[in-house]
Amino acid sequence: MNEKRLIQRKWQMSLFFITIIGITYLSAVITNFNLLHGVGTIPEAIGWIFSNLYITQESLERLPDILTKLIETISMSIAATTTAAVVSVFLGLMGSKTTSINGYLSVLARFIASLSRNIPVVAWALILLLSFGQNSVTGYLALFVATVGFLTRAFIESIDEASQSSVEALTATGATYFHIVNKAVIPQCLPQMISWVLFMIETNIRSATLVGLLTGTGIGFIFDLYYKTMDYNTVALITFSIVIAVIIIELISNHIRKVVL
Known part of the structure; x- marks a missing residue:
């Protein structure tokens, strides 16, 4: 009985994660979001911050x-x-x-x-x-x-x-x-x-x-x-x-x- 419940919980967790992944992928398609491109722009964004956002005497x-x-x-x-x-x-x-x-x-x-x-x-x-x-x-x-x-x-x-x-x-x-x-x-x-x-x-x-x-x-x-x-x-x-x-x-x-x- 316990083994059956354990298997059922595993299936439920697997279904949950598959659903989350599916929703995430669908959201990325709808919004034209590219994860690799977003990660690739992080160094450039950090460089812009350090080169522009600094405090001066003025x-x-x-x-x-x-x-x-x-x-x-x-x-x-x-x-x-x-x-x-x-x-x-x-x-x-x-x-x-x-x-x-x-x-x-x-x-x-x-x-x-x-x-x-x-x-x-x-x-x-x-x-x-x-x-x-x-x-x-x-x-x-x-x-x-x-x-x-x-x-x-x-x-x-x-x-x-x-x-x-x-x-x-x-x-x-x-x-x-x-x-x-x-x-x-x-x-x-x-x-x-x-x-x-x-x-x-x-x-x-x-x-x-x-x-x-x-x-x-x-x-x-x-x-x-x-x-x-x-x-x-x-x-x-x-x-x-x-x-x-x-x-x-x-x-x-x-x-x-x-x-x-």
Whole structure:
């Protein structure tokens, strides 16, 4: 019996890999992708990077403007994440089975989370661009809507995984809904919630750069500006600044996680 199951699993794995290979080959044919040609161009691409993307004294003179735009991008990302976290806490409480008031609110909260999460932040930026134009408000709203969907889903799962014993104990004593949430649910989920918020701040800083290309704001705007004028030395400085900023934010987030968790 075990041997039969083993043979069946081998066939299933073989069929799975054959299917993946078939899909990959079909995708390459449709997109006219040539793997050998792609691999062959890697040395040339690396050579172009080292010969064009380097920082010069002239590009360093633009560092103050770059840092100003970078701070603007980071501030927008933090503002969008923190305000979205407040909204997501309420939606998470509505959507969780543990703290849901009624089924309709739960379905509504989960629908909002699913809708805003499954539409990419770039798509949200394009949609909002038609209504609000190219400004920082559009970038903020795009990050806010996408973050609400992700954090709501994460908060729902965190609340559902919380221990039910303290909730049941407070319920048995006749505690109100708000007492149960404040005394039993939030204290258990708060470390995980903070961790998710920190993760989204890191993610939104990266996303804000791309959103800035569309909304004409922040570090993404000047990256696009200097890239289109073929000032690759300044582009290298901007890229380096973004990488350093993301690394610093990640180190700070990791330290806060260690303290909180």
